[in-house]
Amino acid sequence: MDWSHNNDLVVGLQSCIYIWSASSSKVTKLYDLGSSDTVTSVNWARRGQHLAVGTDTGLVQVWDVN
Numbered sequence: 001m002d003w004s005h006n007n008d009l010v011v012g013l014q015s016c017i018y019i020w021s022a023s024s025s026k027v028t029k030l031y032d033l034g035s036s037d038t039v040t041s042v043n044w045a046r047r048g049q050h051l052a053v054g055t056d057t058g059l060v061q062v063w064d065v066n
Helices: none
Strands: 008-013 016-021 027-032 039-044 050-055 060-064
Touching: 008 039, 016 039
Parallel strands: none
Antiparallel strands: 008 016, 016 027, 039 050, 050 060
C-alpha cells in the first residue's frame, strides 16, 4: 500500500490493484493480474501520476494512471 501526494491510496490485494480516492471516497479496481500472479509491492512516483507494481513472478511494471 502507498499514499500519493494526490491523496490517493493504492492497495495490492492478492492479484488485484485498487485505488481509493480520499477526496471522493471512491474505490476503483485498477487491474487484475489473474490467477497466475500476485501483487507483492506498489509504489507511487513522487508526482503521483505513475505507479510501480511488483509481482510474485519477479516482474516490475510502471503504469501511468492518469
